[in-house]
Amino acid sequence: MDMHDLFRRLGAGAKFDVSRFSADAARFQLGKRKYDFNSSEALQGIDFFGNKKSDPGECGASRTYQELQNEEKKEARLTERKREWNKKKRKRMASEITLPEEETTIQWMSSMEAKIEDKKVREENKLTSGKLEHLRKEKINFFRNKNKIHVQGTDLPDPIATFQQLDQEYKINSRLLQNILGAGFQVPTAIQMQAIPVMLHGRELLASAPTGSGKTLAFSIPILMQLKQPTNKGFRALIISPTRELASQIHRELLKISEGTGFRIHMIHKAAVAAKKFGPKSSKKFDILVTTPNRLIYLLKQDPPGIDLTSVEWLIVDESDKLFEDGKTGFRDQLASIFLACTSHKIRRAMFSATFAYDVEQWCKLNLDNVITVSIGARNSAVETVEQELLFVGSETGKLLAMRELVKKELAYGRTGRAGHKGKAVTFFTEDDKPLLRSVANVIQQAGCPVPDYIKSFKRLLSKEKKKMVKKPLERESISTTPKCFSEKVKDKQKKVTGQNKKKVALEDSI
Numbered sequence: 001m002d003m004h005d006l007f008r009r010l011g012a013g014a015k016f017d018v019s020r021f022s023a024d025a026a027r028f029q030l031g032k033r034k035y036d037f038n039s040s041e042a043l044q045g046i047d048f049f050g051n052k053k054s055d056p057g058e059c060g061a062s063r064t065y066q067e068l069q070n071e072e073k074k075e076a077r078l079t080e081r082k083r084e085w086n087k088k089k090r091k092r093m094a095s096e097i098t099l100p101e102e103e104t105t106i107q108w109m110s111s112m113e114a115k116i117e118d119k120k121v122r123e124e125n126k127l128t129s130g131k132l133e134h135l136r137k138e139k140i141n142f143f144r145n146k147n148k149i150h151v152q153g154t155d156l157p158d159p160i161a162t163f164q165q166l167d168q169e170y171k172i173n174s175r176l177l178q179n180i181l182g183a184g185f186q187v188p189t190a191i192q193m194q195a196i197p198v199m200l201h202g203r204e205l206l207a208s209a210p211t212g213s214g215k216t217l218a219f220s221i222p223i224l225m226q227l228k229q230p231t232n233k234g235f236r237a238l239i240i241s242p243t244r245e246l247a248s249q250i251h252r253e254l255l256k257i258s259e260g261t262g263f264r265i266h267m268i269h270k271a272a273v274a275a276k277k278f279g280p281k282s283s284k285k286f287d288i289l290v291t292t293p294n295r296l297i298y299l300l301k302q303d304p305p306g307i308d309l310t311s312v313e314w315l316i317v318d319e320s321d322k323l324f325e326d327g328k329t330g331f332r333d334q335l336a337s338i339f340l341a342c343t344s345h346k347i348r349r350a351m352f353s354a355t356f357a358y359d360v361e362q363w364c365k366l367n368l369d370n371v372i373t374v375s376i377g378a379r380n381s382a383v384e385t386v387e388q389e390l391l392f393v394g395s396e397t398g399k400l401l402a403m404r405e406l407v408k409k410e411l412a413y414g415r416t417g418r419a420g421h422k423g424k425a426v427t428f429f430t431e432d433d434k435p436l437l438r439s440v441a442n443v444i445q446q447a448g449c450p451v452p453d454y455i456k457s458f459k460r461l462l463s464k465e466k467k468k469m470v471k472k473p474l475e476r477e478s479i480s481t482t483p484k485c486f487s488e489k490v491k492d493k494q495k496k497v498t499g500q501n502k503k504k505v506a507l508e509d510s511i
Contacts, residue, residue: 147190153372157197163188170200172225179257180221189214190376195350196222199314204368205350206361209376211386212423215352216253219316224254226314227287230262234284235307237314240293240338242322242331250318251290263287268295275299275306284308293323293334300341312342315349321357358470378446387424388449390441396477399428432474435461 140158144151149159163180166172188196191209198205199222209215223237241247251267258265268274268291278286278299299306315338317323323331339349349368351360356375364371393402406426427444429437438458441451461469480487 144194147193148377149190149194150375151194151372153203154370156372157201157203159193160188160197161193166196166221166225170225173228173261175260176221176224176257179259179261180217183256185217189218191215191374192218192221194374195219195352198372198374199223199348199350200225202226202348204348204364204371205374206364206368206371207350207352207374208354208356209352209374211354213376215318216250217257219318219350219352220250220254220257223288223314223316224258224261224263227263230264230285230287232284234282234311235266235278235286235289235309236311237288237316238309238312238338238342239288239290239316239318240296240323240335241290241318242292244292246319247290247292254288254290265290267291268299271295271298271306275302278307280304280308293331293338297334297337300337305341309338309341310343312344313346313348315339315342315347317349317351319353320351320360321353321355324357324360324363358467378443386447388444388447389424389426390437390444390451390455391426391428393428393430395430396479398430400479402428432476434458435465436469439466 143149143159143161147159160166160169163177163185167174167177189209191207191213195205195207195215195218199219207215207218209218219239227236239247239250241250247267251265254263254265264286265288266278266286268289274295278289279302296307300309317335323335325332351364353360361373364373391402393399427440429440437455438460441455441458445451
């Protein structure tokens with residue numbers, strides 16, 4: 001290896017700026033070179049100062065310095081143009097390939113750099129989606145708080161703000177939506193905002209909202225939407241109400257909003273007629289039944305049963321706190337028989353009431369599948385459209401006397417404040433009610449009604465004491481609208497009949 005080869009190898013990989021050192025490049029014949037500098041022979045044709053040694057056979061053939069410089073400038077311009085063209089090409093390709101969410105261009109880089117950059121992008125996307133989900137939840141919570149909607153459960157469906165959302169998100173029947181808006185229901189109430197999506201997701205529900213807050217529509221709309229269209233399979237939805245009056249109201253509301261959809265909605269008026277109409281030999285051309293517990297139980301006890309509930313997909317219990325009450329006014333046993341008669345694997349249940357009764361809540365937690373609890377406002381609160389009044393009556397008999405006085409003042413009594421209308425509610429209390437009076441007074445005060453100052457000073461019950469009173473209520477003296485003289489005559493008559501029957505039985509035994 002000679003000196004020139006050694007110099008070439010030591011300088012391998014080094015770059016030379018031709019445009020900047022053009023004079024030196026011309027001296028060493030860089031650029032388009034005539035000789036192959038990979039060999040030592042080519043270097044031998046150049047002297048120490050880089051000048052070409054004269055060759056007698058090439059006189060006049062060697063190029064001048066100016067020619068070399070011009071050629072070098074030309075090559076430099078071509079190189080620069082090529083570099084600019086490649087740069088533009090890379091930019092154009094990078095602008096065409098973009099990330100879908102962040103619109104960040106893909107950069108040309110090594111495989112290791114690409115992996116690091118890709119990991120960063122993925123982490124940024126995760127953070128972005130996480131932030132968006134967090135913001136969405138905050139927005140929903142703000143909406144619920146604004147409308148005093150309290151929800152408990154897992155995988156909670158989002159509330160709706162308008163009835164038009166039922167079309168956008170749940171594809172409601174256009175005629176049904178038209179009927180809802182045509183009936184004057186422009187914006188859903190708080191209970192409707194949350195209860196409707198819960199039922200449309202097929203979840204079982206325990207809902208509590210004040211009287212007149214729109215509970216009937218809250219379960220009527222999702223029932224009609226989930227049943228979709230009439231079929232000849234028998235009753236697929238059953239609505240239980242404690243009174244005929246409330247059942248009639250629900251029936252009328254359903255007929256109004258389902259007009260033109262073809263659904264067959266029935267109510268049991270006479271049990272004997274219903275047995276023939278809905279019995280085993282019926283055509284099953286009906287979809288929804290609204291009834292009271294006793295009439296339905298009468299049909300179920302027939303042999304064979306006068307009604308078939310095996311196709312029921314939705315069981316609604318309205319005023320569930322009243323139906324679950326103990327004693328003569330409650331329907332616990334009847335409800336148990338009705339639940340057992342609904343044997344479909346598709347059955348889902350929803351309980352609606354104005355108050356959160358302890359017994360109902362405990363039953364729902366034990367028997368309903370993945371139940372969602374929805375309450376509007378403070379628990380067991382009063383609606384603001386109903387004027388509330390507390391009236392001391394002394395004793396249980398005093399309640400009857402006070403009621404007669406109210407009737408004399410031409411006060412119509414019954415269910416008040418329905419469907420958003422204004423009304424008045426009077427609460428009678430006695431000396432025995434004193435421990436519970438503070439809680440009742442708080443509910444009335446929250447509804448914006450006045451409460452006497454002396455009641456506000458009463459001590460509050462501890463939670464343990466409240467639970468004891470719920471489990472073991474006060475024993476109250478029975479009262480009756482029948483005058484005492486007439487009730488005594490009836491008792492005397494019953495005693496005489498009982499005595500005569502005993503004498504007959506004794507005579508028969510002696511014979």
